[in-house]
Amino acid sequence: MTGGSLHWNGEAPRGVRWPTALKPGDTVGLFAPSHQFNRQEVERGAALLRSWGFEVKVPPHIFKKHKYFAGTDEDRLAVLDSLMSDDSVSAVMAVRGGYGSQRLLPYLIMRWRKWKPKPIIGFSDLTALHLARFTASGVIGYHAPMAVSLGKEESAKQADTVSIKDLKKALTSPDRTGAWNFSKKDVINGGHVKGLLLGGNLTMFIALLSGPWMPDLNGVILMLEEVDEPGYRLDRLLVTLRQSPGWKKAAGLVFGHFTHCGPARQVRSLLLEAAEDFHGPVVMNGPFGHERRNRFFPIGATAVLEA
Numbered sequence: 001m002t003g004g005s006l007h008w009n010g011e012a013p014r015g016v017r018w019p020t021a022l023k024p025g026d027t028v029g030l031f032a033p034s035h036q037f038n039r040q041e042v043e044r045g046a047a048l049l050r051s052w053g054f055e056v057k058v059p060p061h062i063f064k065k066h067k068y069f070a071g072t073d074e075d076r077l078a079v080l081d082s083l084m085s086d087d088s089v090s091a092v093m094a095v096r097g098g099y100g101s102q103r104l105l106p107y108l109i110m111r112w113r114k115w116k117p118k119p120i121i122g123f124s125d126l127t128a129l130h131l132a133r134f135t136a137s138g139v140i141g142y143h144a145p146m147a148v149s150l151g152k153e154e155s156a157k158q159a160d161t162v163s164i165k166d167l168k169k170a171l172t173s174p175d176r177t178g179a180w181n182f183s184k185k186d187v188i189n190g191g192h193v194k195g196l197l198l199g200g201n202l203t204m205f206i207a208l209l210s211g212p213w214m215p216d217l218n219g220v221i222l223m224l225e226e227v228d229e230p231g232y233r234l235d236r237l238l239v240t241l242r243q244s245p246g247w248k249k250a251a252g253l254v255f256g257h258f259t260h261c262g263p264a265r266q267v268r269s270l271l272l273e274a275a276e277d278f279h280g281p282v283v284m285n286g287p288f289g290h291e292r293r294n295r296f297f298p299i300g301a302t303a304v305l306e307a
Helices: 039-051 073-085 101-108 124-137 147-155 162-172 202-208 231-242 245-249 264-276
Strands: 004-009 027-031 055-057 091-094 120-122 141-143 177-182 187-189 192-201 221-227 252-259 297-299 302-306
Touching: 004 297, 027 039, 027 073, 039 055, 039 147, 073 091, 073 101, 101 124, 101 202, 120 124, 124 141, 124 192, 124 202, 124 297, 141 162, 187 264, 192 202, 192 252, 192 297, 202 221, 202 231, 221 231, 231 245, 231 264, 252 264
Parallel strands: 027 055, 027 091, 091 120, 120 141, 192 221, 221 252
Antiparallel strands: 004 177, 004 302, 141 297, 192 302
8 A cells, every 4th residue: 555646637727738749750859058968968868759759959059068058048048949939849858957047037038928838848957947937827847857867868778767658658648647656654744635736956946936936836736856965955945945935835745856965864854854844745755856767747737645
């Protein structure tokens, strides 16, 4: 018997839209809103997308370099704008995360509503784009592996993992359902709630709390993961979250992977401490984040958390 589940069935409240599903022959455009990257891994990721029957558009500007970014803010913005405005491109996938997406948000205010509801695919730093887009236009974002992640999977001959199958289904199937199960040891607080799935990377989520990009957190199920934050910094992020107004508004909480954030026992202790004053159901070890198991979930979709 499982300790609980998270599941969604394609339901979306008024004003919320699912992106259009892709079909064989459709084009996926690659964009680089954040850090520089390894060209070889991108080529392997593109090869995997082609094996699914998609065309892949690789704009040459994504290979630019400026400081630690894949080009200047103007370069990265121009690539995203061109792909989202191109009717021959059906979805856009980020090459990788790192840092940089948040810098683009002020320039996107007048663009979100002009663009068609194409899937934007990515996680980590892409949390900024997903949440800002949902706030502005109500389009659901795809928290899922990116091109570099796919390249690593392909090179290790692991393209049939659950995470890759999830992404392929999300892109191609009109079936908007999904479900995860949790063991009893994963349940911190019990309960049953229904709400929008919001969140992603904890650092990016905290960075957006004080700006105009964060959706209303009333009744939502928070999905949070992190990487490369030592214990004291993870502690600070969680304390900041707990002291924010959204903490009392949220209805449920799912902790994903907290990778390279210190000893496992210390990380668990910090998550347990954070859950002590949360009033709704809380589960940990969600199958998403910066590890091989990084399952798709739709940011902005309605889901049910049972624990």
